[in-house]
Amino acid sequence: MVRFLTTLFFFLLMNVELPSNTSDIMTMTLFQFLVFTGVVAFVLSASRKYYLIRETKTWHDALAYCRASHTDLAIIKSSDDMVQLQNEAQRQRFSLEAWIGLYNDINSWRWSFDNEPLGFEDWDLTLQQPNNRDGHEECVATFQYGSWYDAPCDNVMPFVCFDGKFD
Template structure:
């Protein structure tokens, strides 16, 4: 079966996937980086790693992850700042939205200071130096986009 150039762009992930939402624009980046590398990438290319302040924002991220067939884990912008979880964008404390997986956060071996999300929206603490895919956001309202890179 021969694919058209348009189909090749979709398969390779070069063509951005668009997520329409009333919320922030989320960008799933499939390149793997540690937490600091991911945070820096998002700051340079968007605004920050994804921040989840409402159930609707969490739904937007998980709906897009499921639409893209994302079955892995990805960094979001949460980290542990001396026994207190904070968001990367403005160092704000974790709000009322908490989607920890069972038994999390557990700070296994006292080395899990950063947070990743799975395709179902559950959060896990993990070592910050581990390479993972990640979710950036652009802070836009009304229309938001989700990009996919190779």
Template sequence: MFLVILLFGFFPLSSALSHQYHFVNESKTWSEAQSYCRANYTDLATLYNTDDVNALTQLGSQTGSAWIGLHDDVQNSWRWSITDSSFYGPGETTYRNWSPAEPNNFRGKELCVDMHPVGTWNDIPCDYNYPFVCYGVNDTYVLNTTQLSWNDAQASCRANYIDLASIRNSTENQKVHDAANGNTVYIGLNRTRLWSDGSDSSFRYWKSGQPDNANGNQYCTAFSDSGHWTDENCNTTRPFFCYSAFVVGLRMDIQTKTELTEAEIEEMILKPFLEELIENGLPNSTTVRLRRLHRINT
């Protein structure tokens, strides 16, 4: 039996050929703007490089600043320093061992994490100087007693070992606690801003001195009329930029000895295909969906 599968998918690549930006001159909160973009286009704008900055600037009719898709999701923006997805098994990026009442993001600037001498965690400003634990080859953990900021500690671990310690489970938490030898130490967990569409774009174009979270509640990102970005209170209203994704149609011819249901096709064929697309450079927000199916008996 042959299966002829017709697919369609969203591929939000950074190119004028693959997506189109739209300026919406209506004042909305960041969440309202997100809902509007998702209902009428694809999502709030994701930017990948200065060409995208220029594209938004050239849309014209913008005054002041406008929302884009970058935001700090206080609950879900925690990320480990080791970013290789193959390092983590199911659920291993979400292990946490917070101290009571933590994380509390005091004054809105506690974006990095230390481990207390008792083995529990606390969110703190990234510019504090602490010893730190690195992760090395053969699953080893190494204490460095030099007191550095989180970013400098990360750079030191990456230069001399593999990375800052990323803790996947309670067993590893105990190993890091043992390596810390009674010190309060930096570990690899930190909070970073995310794109509304789930893109993995690392491009940033902050205005000098930004983001500063000046009032402790500036978790959303606005595009200024100069093209640079500022962090703002998500509940303020302003115009915004959306984008439309590039939609691609694909045909797959599959030979199979047994008849497959659509659910089996999704799990056995489309899911691995999507994973391969993402592994080869497409954004995490890429989607693939079954549009039409023909079965041909041979």
């Protein structure tokens, strides 16, 4: 999505009439600089906050709780998001073994917030995750060290919600 928006900004910025006064030219140049250096994308991606909930729930109950109290279960679409979540867990002295908003819809892994297919991945490959042990591990949690694993959705554990938007 960020790539699409950046391409769109580039197209729009390169296909507009040039402003007639120096102030407008400087504003447009500054905006182009911010878009191309990634500062605008950084500001957009920083518009969310993670909430680590110590209460234990099933994945579906955690999803309902997050949607009622925040935006949704945590979405982790980049390594920066994962680092942000790990830093928040460390700050709160939270073990971080918790549900996140990733689930298997039979055909693919998807995020609960926007039903978008999985892009960024942080599976624990040393444990051969996801492994769908016993054929019913359709929800995802994080290990204490941050990697992901699939688990039965009816397991109870802490969970992570988020507020905000993702680009």
